[in-house]
Amino acid sequence: MVVEDETLLLQAITKKLKLSNMDVVSCASGQQALDYLENLDELPDAIWLDYYLKDMNGLSFMQVLKQNPAWAAIPVLVVSNSASPEKVHNMLALGAKKYILKAEYRLDEIIAIIDDFVSDSATASTPPAATATHAGTVARTPSVSGTDDEATDSSNVTSAAKPKKPITDAADNPDKVV
Amino acid sequence: MADTQKHILIVEDEKALAHALELKLQHEGFIVTLASNGQQALDLIAGQTFDVLLLDLIMPVMDGFQVLEKLGAKTSQIAVFVLSNLSQHEDEERVLAMGARKFFIKSDTPLTVIVDEVRKA
Numbered sequence: 001m002v003v004e005d006e007t008l009l010l011q012a013i014t015k016k017l018k019l020s021n022m023d024v025v026s027c028a029s030g031q032q033a034l035d036y037l038e039n040l041d042e043l044p045d046a047i048w049l050d051y052y053l054k055d056m057n058g059l060s061f062m063q064v065l066k067q068n069p070a071w072a073a074i075p076v077l078v079v080s081n082s083a084s085p086e087k088v089h090n091m092l093a094l095g096a097k098k099y100i101l102k103a104e105y106r107l108d109e110i111i112a113i114i115d116d117f118v119s120d121s122a123t124a125s126t127p128p129a130a131t132a133t134h135a136g137t138v139a140r141t142p143s144v145s146g147t148d149d150e151a152t153d154s155s156n157v158t159s160a161a162k163p164k165k166p167i168t169d170a171a172d173n174p175d176k177v178v
Numbered sequence: 179m180a181d182t183q184k185h186i187l188i189v190e191d192e193k194a195l196a197h198a199l200e201l202k203l204q205h206e207g208f209i210v211t212l213a214s215n216g217q218q219a220l221d222l223i224a225g226q227t228f229d230v231l232l233l234d235l236i237m238p239v240m241d242g243f244q245v246l247e248k249l250g251a252k253t254s255q256i257a258v259f260v261l262s263n264l265s266q267h268e269d270e271e272r273v274l275a276m277g278a279r280k281f282f283i284k285s286d287t288p289l290t291v292i293v294d295e296v297r298k299a
Contacts, residue, residue: 005285007263011236018191018238025194028263029285039198039289055285 001025001044003033003061004079005054013048016111022118030056034064037071044074046117048110049096051080051087059087062094075117079110184229185209186296189219189245190261191237199232202293216240220248228256230299232292233278235262235269246276253277257299261292 002017004010005028014026025044027033030053037043047065051058058078065071075097080087088099098113105113186203190196191214200210211228213219217240219231235242242260246253258278262269263285270281280295 007265010263023193025192026263027285028265028283032285035288036195036198039202040194041197041201042194044194 001027001033001036001046002048003027003030003053004048004050005029005052006050012107013111016107017114020111020115022115029053030061033061037065037068043070045121046114047074047076048114049076049078051078051082051091058096059090059094062091062096066095075121077110077113077117079105183209184296184299185211185227186230186232187211187213187219187222187228188232189213189216189237189242190232190234191215192234199289199292202289203296206293206297208296216242216245216248219245223249223252223256230296231256231258232296233258233260235260235264235273243272243276246273246278249277253279259292259295259299261287 002010002013002024004013004026007028010026010028014024017024025036025040027036033047049058049061053061058080062076065074065076072095076095078091078096078099079102080099081102083099083101091099097117100110100113186208188196188199188203188210190199190212193214196212196214200212203210211222211226213222215237219233220240222228223231233242233245242262246258246260249256249258254277260273260278260281261284262281263283265283265285273281279299282292282295
């Protein structure tokens with residue numbers, strides 16, 4: 001499932017994923033994604049989540065996702081134009097599997113990450129205990145004040161000079177149990 | 179009831195979404211057929227009668243605009259509802275001018291609303 005409100009980018013991502021032999025459900029808003037999750041016969045193996053959506057931000061989306069035990073175990077890749085430490089921390093604490101900056105990755109590289117998520121889902125079906133663990137992280141959600149303040153985000157400004165690597169992932173976050 | 183006899187053709191290349199719509203419409207008693215691209219839809223329309231066409235715009239092989247163009251005057255016999263992630267006003271005007279009855283922006287339209295609109299068609 002791809003959740004991205006820039007429709008041209010959504011189309012490009014969707015096309016690339018389909019060329020990689022993945023079935024895709026494309027969503028241009030957070031509410032659309034939640035509506036589809038409620039109605040899909042089979043849940044997606046992974047979610048590509050743009051942080052800034054026109055109807056909600058990534059944090060709100062993750063909070064809804066994690067409140068539903070059936071959705072809580074779906075691995076989420078957060079793709080954003082900015083990544084303040086607080087924003088990354090909050091998303092990973094809510095259960096996002098990885099958080100990356102758009103500027104640091106080519107589309108091909110992000111597709112490869114999604115491919116890995118999908119492969120992991122295929123090789124390890126999620127036991128009920130794992131779902132409960134994911135859901136449990138909601139209780140430890142930190143304060144989200146200042147999360148959307150892009151002006152304080154220095155990582156975005158210097159991202160081009162940095163080596164290409166994830167901003168962080170769930171394994172780096174001591175608050176997140178994977 | 180006449181409603182339950184409506185035959186719906188879903189033209190959508192995203193299989194999971196097409197299947198979700200199919201299940202919801204079947205649950206309402208409609209007869210549902212799926213096509214994953216525009217050409218497949220036209221082939222089906224050539225051989226059988228449909229009451230409602232749920233048409234995605236961006237698809238491989240043949241897109242929704244081309245389907246409307248090929249259908250031409252046939253759009254007066256089939257209620258064509260376009261469903262798209264494209265939200266430009268020009269896209270809406272274009273498909274309505276080509277004979278579509280309604281244009282739904284997917285991100286603003288819950289699946290239940292689509293089912294309601296099909297029921298009313």
